[in-house]
Amino acid sequence: MERLIGVDIGGTRTRVGAVRAGQVLARRVFPTRGLAEVKEAIAALLKEVGWEKPDAIGVGAPAPMDMRQGLILNAPNLPHWDGVNVVEGLRETFRCPVFLGNDANCAALGELVHGWKARNFLYVTWSTGIGGGIVAGGQVVWGATGQAGEIGHITLDPNGPLCRCGKRGCLEAIAGGAALGDRALERVGQRLSAKELVERARKGEPGALSLIDSACLAMGQALAIVAELLEPEMIIFGGGLTNSWDFLGPKVVTGLQTMSRVRPRVELTKLGDDVGLLGAAALPLHFPKL
Ligand SMILES: [Zn+2]
Incomplete structure (x- = not known):
């Protein structure tokens, strides 16, 4: 083929x-x-x-x-x-x-075959929603019906915000781009795109900064759960929010390292x-x- x-x-x-x-x-x-x-x-x-x-x-x-x-x-x-x-x-x-x-x-398959080509990694797409794919022992882990790796729907706070999947407090409902826009309306008083929210947080606006900090902490927490479970050698990120990786990345990695004993290398996708x-x-x- x-x-x-x-x-x-x-x-x-x-x-x-x-x-x-x-x-x-x-x-x-x-x-x-x-x-x-x-x-x-x-x-x-x-x-x-x-x-x-x-x-x-x-x-x-x-x-x-x-x-x-x-x-x-x-x-x-x-x-x-x-x-x-x-x-x-x-x-x-x-x-x-x-x-x-x-x-x-x-996307995890793409990274395995054409990108970083690591044998044990988690791929995370961070954009409007949050998706994930697991590669273990050089194979994509598809799960029983092909839906494995849904890191965005790991529950981090059972009393947290409602997720589009119907549950409460999923990672996606705390840190997904769409959810950040909704929460900006509550906390900053304005509906903002995730990108605008990041720009405000960079300038040190307290409402925006606290939303971004809690999103990055939640991402780090979810990664720590996966890292303890799978011992990946890498975590690879893609998706629209990674355009602000210089600001978000260090916060995510700090969260991960605080909560996990496993220290995978965290990188952006090679395939853009x-x-x-x-x-x-x-x-x-x-x-x-x-
Ligand atoms: Zn969910």
């Missing part, structure tokens, strides 16, 4: 790429909509790179799913994808094998914004036996 298409469906943006030997030959990035827009983007890419058809397509999505059937289930973040059978839909159009996986687990796309494109070659 040489001519691969990777599809990384994000809460905000979708990235589709034509990939050969770990190189993205061409890509399309557009606001997330539905299956029709993904098909259009794939068709345009095939034309651009001169492929009649792909050898296989891999798709990563931030949603509960039936990985075996290729079906996205009750996805609160992805209204156009609820109940969509991605595998059937794309297979009919492009007449090649199609595979679907959790987006953060795909393409990590999910490259991981999705690697899925056809590394699809688990569930």
Whole structure:
């Protein structure tokens, strides 16, 4: 399989790429909509790179799913994808094998195959939501149905803020970009993007700084739980909030080191914004036996 298409469906943006030997030959990035827009983007890419058809397509999505059937289930973040059978839909159009996986687990696969290539690590995507993927002994840990590694939904405070998953006090409800925006409204009196909140915290505004400090502490705590459990050699971060890593990173690492005896190396992804796309494109070659 040489001519691969990777599809990384994000809460905000979708990235589709034509990939050969770990190189993205061409890509399309557009606001997330539905299956029709993904098909259009794939068709345009095939034309651009001169492929009649792909050898296989891999798709990563931030949603509960039936990985075996290729079906996205009750996805609160992805209204156009609820109940969509991605595998059937794309297979009919492009007449090649199609595979679907959790987006953060795909990103971990991308990092394993094309990025840092460590044998034991946790990949964390920190953006609107918080996702995670585990690599242990050189293999992605998919779990019983493909949803393993959901660090964003580790409960840190049972009486904490309500999470979009329905539970209280998940890491995502404390430190996710969307949750930080909601909490800014309560604490700073204004709805701010996570980026704006970080900028205010940098200037030392007390309300903003306390929200960012508690988000970073919560992230460090969740990482410490995982570190004690798995003894990873690395923790690798990607996602939009890592654009402010110079400010957030040291706070997260301090939290982690305070709460864990295991001291994994903490780094940013080597693959930048393409990590999910490259991981999705690697899925056809590394699809688990569930
Ligand atoms: Zn949750």
